Amino acid sequence: MVLEGTGRELIESCQRGERDSFRTLFEAHKDKVYSIALRYSGDEAEAMDIAQETFLKLFSCIRDFRGEASFESWLYRLVVNSCLDRKRRGRRLLPLVDGLLELVRASGEGVLHTLLRAELSERVRAVVGGLPPEQRMVIVLRYTQGLSYEEISDALGCSTGTVASRLNRAHKVLERRLAHLVETRGGRDGQ
Numbered sequence: 001m002v003l004e005g006t007g008r009e010l011i012e013s014c015q016r017g018e019r020d021s022f023r024t025l026f027e028a029h030k031d032k033v034y035s036i037a038l039r040y041s042g043d044e045a046e047a048m049d050i051a052q053e054t055f056l057k058l059f060s061c062i063r064d065f066r067g068e069a070s071f072e073s074w075l076y077r078l079v080v081n082s083c084l085d086r087k088r089r090g091r092r093l094l095p096l097v098d099g100l101l102e103l104v105r106a107s108g109e110g111v112l113h114t115l116l117r118a119e120l121s122e123r124v125r126a127v128v129g130g131l132p133p134e135q136r137m138v139i140v141l142r143y144t145q146g147l148s149y150e151e152i153s154d155a156l157g158c159s160t161g162t163v164a165s166r167l168n169r170a171h172k173v174l175e176r177r178l179a180h181l182v183e184t185r186g187g188r189d190g191q
Helices: 005-015 019-041 044-064 071-088 098-103 111-129 133-144 149-156 160-184
Strands: none
Touching (some): 005 044, 019 044, 019 071, 019 133, 071 149, 111 133
């Protein structure tokens, strides 16, 4: 998807250095950037730092955007790089992958059930937190952002086969490390 109409005009006005256009671009994308950063880091303050770094990168290199890929893919790449840069600097990153919590279905059994669900959620987050950064990022982009394999490959700068491979490896690790939770819950309810 290549930029059309007002999207292209907005990017071009940002490239010319127009402040109002930067503000509009920031407002249009701040929630998505923060969401990815939060899902990857698991910490609100860390996510704010990552989002801020991402927008600083965006504004400093907006002139490099040529429109060969979609702006959203380019922006995802900036967010991914910011997240991985934080990891390389040794910061503690814990992902929040609530989409994976479908393994632990709520049935409305009250306070005890809510407490058990919270404990299971924390265990899932811990297992996802132990994944290598490349696998963790594909999990975040796939399950929290709902990106297709092609969109993830654009954002990460790799092939769709690499995305599929990373997801497959992450799924195997998650299945192996979380199998005891599913067995404790009495199976997967037909999955």
